[in-house]
Amino acid sequence: MTKEEVFKRAKAGDTGILDDETTVPYLDAQNEEDGKTPIHLLALAGKTEILDHPKAVPFLGTQNKYDETPIHYLAREGKTEILDHPNATPLLGVQNNYGSTPVHYLAWVGRVEILDHPNTIPLLGAQNEDGETPIHLLAWEGRAEILSHPNAVGLLNIPNKHGTTPLQILNKR
Numbered sequence: 001m002t003k004e005e006v007f008k009r010a011k012a013g014d015t016g017i018l019d020d021e022t023t024v025p026y027l028d029a030q031n032e033e034d035g036k037t038p039i040h041l042l043a044l045a046g047k048t049e050i051l052d053h054p055k056a057v058p059f060l061g062t063q064n065k066y067d068e069t070p071i072h073y074l075a076r077e078g079k080t081e082i083l084d085h086p087n088a089t090p091l092l093g094v095q096n097n098y099g100s101t102p103v104h105y106l107a108w109v110g111r112v113e114i115l116d117h118p119n120t121i122p123l124l125g126a127q128n129e130d131g132e133t134p135i136h137l138l139a140w141e142g143r144a145e146i147l148s149h150p151n152a153v154g155l156l157n158i159p160n161k162h163g164t165t166p167l168q169i170l171n172k173r
Helices: 005-010 020-024 038-044 070-076 102-108 134-140 166-172
Strands: none
Touching: 005 020, 005 038, 005 134, 038 070, 102 134, 134 166
16 A cells, blocks of 8 residues: 555545554655644544554654644544543643644533543643633633633633633623
């Protein structure tokens, strides 16, 4: 199988590439466009199987040219399985070149589970390049439950770099 075929199958979400011995040399290959590996592409397709597959696990921490790992992409897809998975939890605090962590991405898609999870609570106040915390992103998603949640209340008045707080964001909605 060629490198191009591996990337095409990965983009289509074909986890069968992980069991095909002819693909092994290409699993850590990065595309020229943005540095994604086939494992990144499987994550973009929402394939949580990569968390356990012995051929994928070594590449879960591989960063593309934006410093994003496959865990960032699973978070973008709202896959909360990463919160408890031993192969993913060490990567929850990895920042991309914009300063966003997988926890930011989970908030961006409105996953309020991050408010109560012991692996994410320490990251709720982490600010990205725009000064936005996961709490800001939940506010942008209209998640009003942050107003009374004990793990969010203390973060409601943290301004982003534009001076806007999560409380202000919710009040404008």
